[in-house]
Every structure is written in C-alpha cells, then in structure tokens.
Amino acid sequence: xVLGARRLDRxxxxxxxxxxxxxxxxxxxxxxxxxxxxxxxxxxxxxxxAGGALGLRPISDADVDEWRRMYETNVLGTVRMTRALxxxxxxxxxxxxxxxxxxxxxxxxxxxxxxxxxxxxDALARTLRLELLGRPVRVSQVMPGLVNTEFxxxxxxxxxxxxxxxxxxxxxxxxxxxxxxxxxxxxxPHVCIDTVRVLPLDQATALQVHRRPESAE
Numbered sequence: 001x002v003l004g005a006r007r008l009d010r011x012x013x014x015x016x017x018x019x020x021x022x023x024x025x026x027x028x029x030x031x032x033x034x035x036x037x038x039x040x041x042x043x044x045x046x047x048x049x050a051g052g053a054l055g056l057r058p059i060s061d062a063d064v065d066e067w068r069r070m071y072e073t074n075v076l077g078t079v080r081m082t083r084a085l086x087x088x089x090x091x092x093x094x095x096x097x098x099x100x101x102x103x104x105x106x107x108x109x110x111x112x113x114x115x116x117x118x119x120x121x122d123a124l125a126r127t128l129r130l131e132l133l134g135r136p137v138r139v140s141q142v143m144p145g146l147v148n149t150e151f152x153x154x155x156x157x158x159x160x161x162x163x164x165x166x167x168x169x170x171x172x173x174x175x176x177x178x179x180x181x182x183x184x185x186x187x188x189p190h191v192c193i194d195t196v197r198v199l200p201l202d203q204a205t206a207l208q209v210h211r212r213p214e215s216a217e
Contacts, residue, residue: 004036027077028069037084045185046085047097048078051121053114053155067113074117078124086137093136095185098125099177100143102197106206114155129194138192140184145199146171146209168211169202 001018004025005011015022023039026032027050051074054066082096089096103115104122122141129139148171152162177198184193202210 002036002040027081028072030080033080033084037081040085040088042092043085043088044092044094045097046081046089046094047099047181048081049099050074050077050081051099051101051118052151053103053111055113055155056110057113058110059112062113067116070113070117071120074114075120075124078121082128089137090132090135093189095138095140096128097181097184098139098141099181100125100141102143102145102199102206104141104143105197108206111206125195129192136189138189140193141195142177142180142184143195143197144172144177145197145203145206147174147177148172149174168214169209170200171202172198172200 001015001020002023003011003015003020004023004027006024006026008022008024011022014020021039023036024032025036052070054070055063057063057066078098086096088094098121100121101114101118103111104118107115122143125139125141132139146166146169148166152165153159156162156165180196180198184196187193204210
C-alpha cells in the first residue's frame with residue numbers, strides 16, 4: 001500500500017499502522033503526481049480521496065481563486081492521478097475509487113463552488129465507467145454526507161464554526177468511509193459497485209439534518 005498526501009508528518013503514522021509506504025503528494029502539481037506515480041509500481045486499486053471545500057460565499061460574491069483551487073483539487077487532481085495510473089490498473093484488472101460527496105448530486109445556497117466541483121467529479125467518474133466498459137477496470141464512487149474530519153475546519157476557518165456543523169447530531173467518521181471503500185474494492189472481480197451514497201442516520205440531504213437539543217446529548 002502506498003499513501004500520498006501533502007503532510008508527511010501526519011501520513012507516516014497511518015502508513016506505519018497498515019504496513020504501507022508514505023510519500024509526499026500534491027495532486028494539484030503535475031510534477032508531484034509524476035514523482036509519486038514513479039514510486040508506486042504495480043497498482044491494483046487507486047483511491048482518489050483528495051478534495052475539500054473553501055468558504056460559503058454566494059455566487060454574487062464568489063472568490064474565483066477559491067473556485068479554481070476547489071476544481072484543481074477535486075476534479076483535476078482526480079484526472080491527473082487516474083490518467084497516470086490507468087495503464088497499470090488496466091493491466092492488473094484494477095479498481096478506481098472516487099471519493100465524491102452528496103454535494104455531487106445536490107445544490108444549496110452558498111455552496112456553488114464546491115457543488116460545482118463535486119458535480120464535475122461525479123460526471124468524471126460516470127464517464128470513466130463508460131469509457132472503460134469492456135476492459136477489466138472497475139470504477140466506483142463513494143459519496144459521503146457529513147463526516148467529522150478537518151473538512152469543516154478547512155472550509156470555515158475556525159474550530160468553533162466547524163464544531164457547529166456537527167452539533168446535536170452524530171456524523172460519520174473517516175473510519176466509516178474507509179470501511180465502505182474496503183467493502184467496495186473486495187467484491188469479486190465481476191461485481192462493480194457503481195455508486196454508494198453514505199449518510200449519517202441524522203442526515204437526509206445536504207441541508208436536512210436532525211439535531212437534538214444539547215441537553216439531550
């Protein structure tokens with residue numbers, strides 16, 4: 001197993017836990033992608049997990065640089081990694097997993113930059129599935145709802161604001177999503193799980209979340 005991320009200090013302990021190899025990777029940088037791929041060797045499963053949202057500005061006040069950064073990470077990062085590793089995946093009868101979001105099928109006020117990027121990533125995954133039809137590469141998309149990671153901290157810029165996102169409800173965890181991915185990639189070769197939408201019990205859509213009063217926690 002080879003793991004790639006920008007922050008090696010956080011990646012190394014995770015790699016050690018699973019007996020993997022930690023490498024620096026910035027999916028927005030073609031040179032970084034090329035260096036990473038050169039170290040990978042044979043590849044049977046590619047999990048495209050890089051992503052993230054920035055801000056909640058309405059379109060009337062859109063920060064185009066934020067939109068560009070979200071598109072570079074969520075969409076073009078997935079394109080770069082998939083394109084680079086696809087020949088080996090094809091030869092191995094491999095599997096491409098795209099970690100999208102329920103934002104890839106929904107819209108909400110203040111979320112246009114992120115939902116636009118995730119809609120594009122959804123279109124990318126579905127198109128790849130069509131383009132690889134008849135070849136031995138499976139393509140799956142996992143679309144989570146609220147997951148308690150650094151996602152909201154990065155998006156909103158403060159821990160207090162991030163904590164409010166998950167207040168009064170029980171969100172998913174990173175382990176929950178990893179468990180789903182593990183299930184998807186361990187099905188028999190003739191089984192392709194196309195799309196998995198994974199939500200906390202307390203969430204129905206991006207905006208519809210059941211929250212309990214703090215006193216009931």
